[in-house]
Amino acid sequence: MSNKSSNQMWGGRFASGPDAIMEAINASIGFDQRLAEQDIRGSRAHAAMLAAQGIITDNEAAAIREGLLTVLSEIQSGNFEFSAALEDIHMNVEARLKDIVGEPAGRLHTARSRNDQVATDFRLWVRDQFDAFETGLLALINALLVQAEQGADWVMPGFTHLQTAQPVTWGHHMMAYVEMLGRDLSRVRDARARMNECPLGSAALAGTSFPIDRHMTAADLGFACPTANSLDAVSDRDFALEFLSVASICAMHLSRFAEELVIWSSAQFRFVTLSDRFSTGSSIMPQKKNPDAAELIRAKVGRIFGANVALMMVMKGLPLAYSKDMQEDKEQVFDAADNLMLALAAMEGMVKDMSANVDNLAAAAGSGFSTATDLADWLVRAINMPFRDAHHVTGSLVALAEKQGCDLADLSLADMQTVHTSITDDVYSVLTVDNSVKSRVSYGGTAPAQVLVQIQRWKDVLK
């Protein structure tokens, strides 16, 4: 593909073409062809504006705009020959436009540079990804709300340190992820609003002397306004970094739920059954049903956060304005976005399909002396014991039950009274798992009544 004559776009001062290695390191067409649609959209808006401002004629603009649609359809149908000698998507499109419409093509690059062009294309692309991100989050949140509502009062063990802590409800656990993903959603919306400014017309770095209308192109491309500093506009990629950091946080959230699904679907836990549609088998062990989707989602945060770190390092220390380093911004973002959308969709599918094993959840909820805190709270309430003393007394009762090999509720009243004489029959009412969760009615607590309040709040928010 190497072209030994000098470059047709910028080769005026060059006597020879680039070395093959130079071409290989310089070309971005191998990946930035993914920006073709955005590039053509931006160029069509630019051409319309140039004509509206009398910088090119209406006929020239019409030829350019029509020709660009032809280029787009060639690219979309796979009938386009990309050339590494033409470096990137911008020059590949413009060169083909020249083949199709001739001289007017050469006027398209008036009052712009590839620097503002690529900044615009990439913003348009990342903005679409923010929108897809939002759609994926909403779908997953809705799937979690369905799970939470049907199991608002199903009891299960709540863990700290992955050790049984206190009983909680299935609905409460699902809603914990709704809260996390809800914050992700709010971060997506914030970041999208912040990045929705149009760099086009910043030109190479300093703006232009042509009488352009940047508000017109910004509006045409759906941006809220033009960017206010041309140096900044061509040289920052913080919008992509915000996408990657919001994506990393979300992927981290997904990885935690994925990990829980891996644990919960194991033979030792059997808290949930994942559907066949979202499980895989083993080629050697016929009994296996593996939670591969959950494991892969758990892993995605690695590459997504890796992309975040990589782009941060590319940008670090770059002087203003554009530097070619910034061509390295794209592949990581493409990869991270693809994998994030896949992870969100796979998680949504798994959540929709999974069924909780309610009996196993309930049995596990009552094991491990999970109502010990309820007992201590009862000692405080019923016999006005300071909590620290109640904690100690309860510890002795747990030790006694452990010695007898039974649960707290199975200790006789006489045995309990050997630990503390004031304990009465009433204590048994707080030792059941159902009463335990029902009692936790504090705002945001695990009681089914509270969970239903939060489900309703989210339904209203998402309406």
Ligand code: ARG
């Ligand atoms: N392919 C380049 C990129 O992705 C386009 C901008 C090139 N600008 C330049 N001054 N060489 O960053």
